[in-house]
Amino acid sequence: MTPERPLRERLREAGERLLAVHAADDVDEARLEAELLYGRASGLRREQVIAAGAAPPATDAWPTFEALLTRRLGHEPLAYILGQREFYGLTFQVGPGCLVPRPETETLVEAALTAIREHPRSGRLVRVADAGTGSGAIALSVARHASAAKVFATDIAADALQWAGRNRKQLGLTDRVVLLAGDLLEPLTEPLDIVLANLPYIPTEDFEGLPEVIRISEPRIAVEGGETGLEPFHGLAAQLPEHLVDDAFAVLLEVGAGQAGFVEDIVLAALGRPDARVTTHRDLRGIRRVVEVRVGF
Ligand SMILES: C[S@@+](CC[C@H](N)C(=O)[O-])C[C@H]1O[C@@H](n2cnc3c(N)ncnc32)[C@H](O)[C@@H]1O
Structure with a gap:
């Protein structure tokens, strides 16, 4: 995975991983979860995550996002990870x-x-x-x-x-x-x-x-x-x-x-x-x- 690929594409892939592994009910929900996790990692609101979709992910936020995604793939409730x-x-x-x-x-x-x-x-x-x-x-x-x-x-x-x-x-x-x-x-x-x-x-x-x-x-x-x-x-x-x-x-x-x-x-x-x-x-x-x-x- 090259770091230059747009955030939107990388979040779609993260959504597909979520969909494959656990009970995110559908594609939209899996995508939403990925956006919320990236928002938590980057400090952005969801609409800002969507607006930033054409650019590559922030290099400092991505490792944090990966760590949160791993927790979610390990069946931790989304609300626990987001804390609310x-x-x-x-x-x-x-x-x-x-x-x-x-x-x-x-x-x-x-x-x-x-x-x-x-x-x-x-x-x-x-x-x-x-x-x-x-x-x-x-x-x-x-x-x-x-x-x-x-x-x-x-x-x-x-x-x-x-x-x-x-x-x-x-x-x-x-x-x-x-x-x-x-x-x-x-x-x-x-x-x-x-x-x-x-x-x-x-x-x-x-x-x-x-x-x-x-x-x-x-x-x-x-x-x-x-x-x-x-x-x-x-x-x-x-x-x-x-x-x-x-x-x-x-x-x-x-x-x-x-x-x-x-x-x-x-x-x-x-x-x-x-x-x-x-x-x-x-x-x-x-x-x-x-x-x-x-x-x-
Ligand atoms: C289904 S949860 C509901 C939590 C919250 N009221 C809600 O609706 O999100 C049930 C709660 O009852 C608590 N609980 C279980 N047995 C109990 C008991 N004998 N006395 C008091 N609380 C109890 C649990 O610790 C848990 O917090």
């Missing part, structure tokens, strides 16, 4: 130890914001929990977009809480988001109006079949939900009655494909409230992704 991921219009710092926030989780945030707006306490302060907060994606997005919300976010993994802490600081939400270490709702003493969670829900058997980029790099505790994938929902449901207020509350849970009916049953059985109303929300792929149970509003 966009979620619900905000930038979250991410890296080893926390799950990369997924687009489908925006469905949960959207539904949560509606529930907060419609909750009888929305004129005052709605007390919201996010169990298993990871990077803080749900808790911090909700706090940023609902000024009526005070959010208590927990995680059992110390590494994840560190990422959530960095993001909370960067987003300037230290006064309205409390971070706590522990099992689901167990560390919380405040009565709760709304409980949110995106718990690990992949059954153990399916975990081994996941793409390497998830299986090797992301924390297993963030992904695997025990033998049936439903164990974390049983754990959370058992804790709900002692933490929720009696009169008006909501529980919104992200679920895996095909799990909505099971999770609905688990939550309703734990609550024992004949006045509960259930709604499910579909993600952009049409999958029933969020189970919402409301009582009293």
Whole structure:
């Protein structure tokens, strides 16, 4: 490879290598990844990378790009390499130890914001929990977009809480988001109006079949939900009655494909409230992704 060849051509080749080796879904995505990695190596924004395509790559940036490309070809998540991921219009710092926030989780945030707006306490302060907060994606997005919300976010993994802490600081939400270490709702003493969670829900058997980029790099505790994938929902449901207020509350849970009916049953059985109303929300792929149970509003 001669150094004079244009950047555009060399990034196309890098895209082809990415496409051949891992789950970059299509040519456009592979090219995008190559451009983003070169942007990280050179300090250029993506549009500047594209504009520089006819010239050879910068000689000082290319070795750094090669090193980043090697990491990506070794199945490290793109978001870990770039050190960040966009979620619900905000930038979250991410890296080893926390799950990369997924687009489908925006469905949960959207539904949560509606529930907060419609909750009888929305004129005052709605007390919201996010169990298993990871990077803080749900808790911090909700706090940023609902000024009526005070959010208590927990995680059992110390590494994840560190990422959530960095993001909370960067987003300037230290006064309205409390971070706590522990099992689901167990560390919380405040009565709760709304409980949110995106718990690990992949059954153990399916975990081994996941793409390497998830299986090797992301924390297993963030992904695997025990033998049936439903164990974390049983754990959370058992804790709900002692933490929720009696009169008006909501529980919104992200679920895996095909799990909505099971999770609905688990939550309703734990609550024992004949006045509960259930709604499910579909993600952009049409999958029933969020189970919402409301009582009293
Ligand atoms: C699927 S990830 C979700 C992360 C983040 N909420 C999001 O949506 O991107 C699940 C998170 O739950 C945490 N977790 C797993 N078991 C837990 C438990 N028993 N108590 C608290 N957090 C738990 C994991 O460490 C991980 O951060």
